[in-house]
Amino acid sequence: MQDHTATRIDARPAPALRRYVGSYAGFDLRGFPAGVHCGPPGRVLTAVISLADPLQVAAGVDDGSPVTRFGSVAGGLMSRSVAIHHDGRQQGVQVSLTPLGARAVYGMPAAALAHQLVPLDDLLGALGVELIDRLRAATTWAARFAVLDELLLRAVGRGADGDRVPRVRPEVAEAWRRLVAARGRVQVEAVAAELGWSRRYLTERFRDEVGLPPKTFARVLRFEHAHELATVHAPLPWADVATVSGYADQAHLVRDWREFTGRSPTAWRRGEVLLGTG
Secondary structure, three states: OOOOEEEEEEEOOOHHHOOOEEEEEEEEEEOOOOEEEEEOOOOOEEEEEEOOOOEEEEOOOOOOOOOEEEOEEEEOOOOOOEEEEEOOOEEEEEEEEOHHHHHHHHOOOHHHHOOOEEOHHHHHOHHHHHHHHHHHHOOOHHHHHHHHHHHHHHHHHHHHHHOOOOOOOHHHHHHHHHHHHOOOOOOHHHHHHHHOOOHHHHHHHHHHHHOOOHHHHHHHHHHHHHHHHHOOOOOOOHHHHHHHOOOOOHHHHHHHHHHHHOOOHHHHHHHOOOOOOO
16 A cells, blocks of 8 residues: 555634634645545635645536646535545645635625636735745745735735625524534524525525525535545444434435535545545
8 A cells, every 4th residue: 555644734713814714724645546536515615725736626526527727726615526636645725714704805705606616816816926925935834824814814804994895694694604503404494484584585695695595505514514424534334424414314315425526425435535634
């Protein structure tokens, strides 16, 4: 078996950023077999800055989507996995934004980025160029996380000073919070009723802000939970994964897994060479 090393360092952003940015992660993976990593859909908008070779990313897995090279890439919420083609080594920094933080950091609603992959500096302009250059110049993870804090605080402050973007409607923010807290295991009708809205009105407002309708977002959250259970070092049997994450049965899990990753659970696990790297 080929020797490999996997380093992952997680960090919380500065307190003033935590409404908008969920987490930072630095990663350094070396010596793995070349392959295609499925970047699964989830609750956050992900931005990745490579500290080595450009990332090679496609917007779908095994579906003919073109592979694009990115020095840094930002994506909106997805309803399918992205394919990350790699040669067995990846080194970079990942930033996870909440959908409701997209306005604060990028100056646009998360819906404007749904199902898309774009260069990070297209969204942040000169600030993005500075962020990428300084991350690559830093020599420790602590220094890189400090750069992220400084530059993202500047991005948020730039938006606040210019009052350039309308605020998220509080009902949409509360609907997002309730769906996330329940990991998608809540009826959209019940959430709408508690907010005093009709289901149709909630669906329209939520989709306009977040980029996915609440029912689809709830399915993504349930899949996200299942994916977490399936990627730990001692994963549960698939039937148990289905039960714990709220699927009616294993067949239902398999259908969602195929939809969100392009592969059956068994084929996904067999082909995912970066499993167990965190």
